[in-house]
Amino acid sequence: MSFIKMICGVVAGTLLVIKLKSAGTSIGTYLSIALSLFAVFYVLERMTYVVDFFDRVMDDIGLESGYLEILIKIIGISYLCEFTSNICKEAGCQTVAGQVEISGKITMMVISMPVLFSIVDAIVGITG
Secondary structure (H helix, E strand, C coil): CCHHHHHHHHHHHHHHHHHHHHCCCCHHHHHHHHHHHHHHHHHHHHHHHHHHHHHHHHHHHCCCHHHHHHHHHHHHHHHHHHHHHHHHHHCCCHHHHHHHHHHHHHHHHHHCHHHHHHHHHHHHHHHC
16 A cells, blocks of 8 residues: 555544534544554564665674664654553543653663663774
8 A cells, every 4th residue: 555545534423523522422533543543554564674775784784683673662652652642632531641751752762771881882882
């Protein structure tokens, strides 16, 4: 499926959601979540190409693949938190959305700690 088809489908679905919400039905919220999942799964399908490319680049330049895994995890956490936060906001739960965003930021910070430690070790090795 091409990107243009996905965008057209999401725009058409969004117009339907607007119409359903103005009619006062709760089906619009469920359709909105389904459209969001449709877009996320489209992106996830495309991410395999990006991961394969980065794997090849990391192998070619001789860097550890652990850094790539950390980067991919951080990007995934960012997307999932944004997705979840937007669903919470759509449902009127702004406080929950804020907590999801904060927990995502903290999780990303914790996951990135090995990279920070390796940078500190490199700096200490140069100056020490």
